[in-house]
Amino acid sequence: MRIVLLRKIPDESSLRRQWNDLVLRMERPEVFYTCEWALAMQSAYQYSLTPLLFLGYEGEDLVGAASLATDAAKESVGFLAATTADYCEFVTHPHQRYEFIDAVFAELRKLKADLVALASLPEDSATPVALQAAAEKHGFHVYMRPASLCLQVELGSGEQRRQMKSALTGKKNLRRLRNMEREGPVTFVHLRSQAQIQAALPEFINAHVLRFRSTQRVSVLSTPERRLFLEELARRFSGSEVVALSMLLIGDRPVAWNYGFQFHGSWFWYQPTFDSRQEENSPGQCLLSRIVTEACDMEGMKVVDLGLGAEGYKERFGNSTRQTLDVTMTKSWSRHLREIVRYRAASTLKRSPKVESTVRRLLRRLQTGRAATPGRS
Numbered sequence: 001m002r003i004v005l006l007r008k009i010p011d012e013s014s015l016r017r018q019w020n021d022l023v024l025r026m027e028r029p030e031v032f033y034t035c036e037w038a039l040a041m042q043s044a045y046q047y048s049l050t051p052l053l054f055l056g057y058e059g060e061d062l063v064g065a066a067s068l069a070t071d072a073a074k075e076s077v078g079f080l081a082a083t084t085a086d087y088c089e090f091v092t093h094p095h096q097r098y099e100f101i102d103a104v105f106a107e108l109r110k111l112k113a114d115l116v117a118l119a120s121l122p123e124d125s126a127t128p129v130a131l132q133a134a135a136e137k138h139g140f141h142v143y144m145r146p147a148s149l150c151l152q153v154e155l156g157s158g159e160q161r162r163q164m165k166s167a168l169t170g171k172k173n174l175r176r177l178r179n180m181e182r183e184g185p186v187t188f189v190h191l192r193s194q195a196q197i198q199a200a201l202p203e204f205i206n207a208h209v210l211r212f213r214s215t216q217r218v219s220v221l222s223t224p225e226r227r228l229f230l231e232e233l234a235r236r237f238s239g240s241e242v243v244a245l246s247m248l249l250i251g252d253r254p255v256a257w258n259y260g261f262q263f264h265g266s267w268f269w270y271q272p273t274f275d276s277r278q279e280e281n282s283p284g285q286c287l288l289s290r291i292v293t294e295a296c297d298m299e300g301m302k303v304v305d306l307g308l309g310a311e312g313y314k315e316r317f318g319n320s321t322r323q324t325l326d327v328t329m330t331k332s333w334s335r336h337l338r339e340i341v342r343y344r345a346a347s348t349l350k351r352s353p354k355v356e357s358t359v360r361r362l363l364r365r366l367q368t369g370r371a372a373t374p375g376r377s
Contacts, residue, residue: 149211244260
């Protein structure tokens with residue numbers, strides 16, 4: 001296998017076609033693995049990430065693609081899409097996964113990469129086993145641990161779909177819709193064209209930012225890079241109907257949104273939000289109910305993926321899960337041990353809310369003490 005390393009992803013139709021053909025030959029194709037996703041990342045995050053694109057060829061045929069990147073300080077290598085993708089992967093046919101990853105790590109060794117941190121790797125793919133073997137072969141200490149458990153709605157057979165639709169159109173959901181109908185007709189729309197999505201994005205972004213601010217959190221859409229990224233996705237997937245900005249409206253006023261994707265049998269609940277003034281009517285859950293109901297009627301649609309995030313409402317919809325892993329690989333034995341200690345300490349704190357509360361209280365006191373002491377930064 002011949003490896004080509006590029007520090008910029010070419011925006012070429014031939015590469016996009018070959019890359020995306022490879023995605024469709026993977027165990028579970030995802031929109032996050034596509035060339036369009038990598039190009040959107042490159043455009044939106046050009047000032048904070050430097051792409052490292054590894055392409056594997058047999059003759060003139062593309063057989064592997066790994067869109068990695070270094071951070072601004074060039075201290076580590078990770079997936080280019082780590083901050084935006086719910087799942088990240090090495091794009092190859094499963095049978096060629098080890099050969100390609102082995103070749104990539106041979107190149108990383110030449111680059112003198114000391115730390116490789118790969119996030120959101122699906123546990124059910126061929127990659128974890130191949131990654132462990134290839135990294136160790138090239139002198140990396142590997143630490144692999146559970147990351148997120150992503151809830152999914154498996155649509156199942158025809159009878160299962162009918163039962164699911166019946167449950168989602170029950171009295172509770174109807175009551176919420178009727179409450180909203182007091183203000184005006186309730187409708188659902190899915191915007192798919194670039195122009196429609198572009199026009200609707202500002203209101204969606206504003207609602208997302210305000211909702212997070214109301215709970216003393218910071219929305220990812222507060223950053224210009226993330227907003228540009230959503231615009232880039234809509235532009236690059238224009239005409240394919242992959243991107244769907246779904247909305248629940250009261251009259252002509254949107255009160256719930258989901259910036260999502262329909263790709264190879266999966267409808268992704270990616271970036272949802274709602275108007276906090278309608279919170280008592282759960283418009284976000286009403287929109288999700290509608291999406292699952294419509295998915296049940298779509299031939300070829302297999303799953304509604306609820307993605308990252310442990311929000312409680314997802315448990316009421318999900319009937320299956322998909323585990324992701326975070327993997328840290330380093331040449332340094334001491335750094336390897338620090339990663340293990342850090343993870344285990346954090347896991348212990350999460351399992352013991354009382355201990356976590358005590359540690360947080362002590363940290364606040366220490367920070368307050370430093371701020372009050374002259375000469376301390």
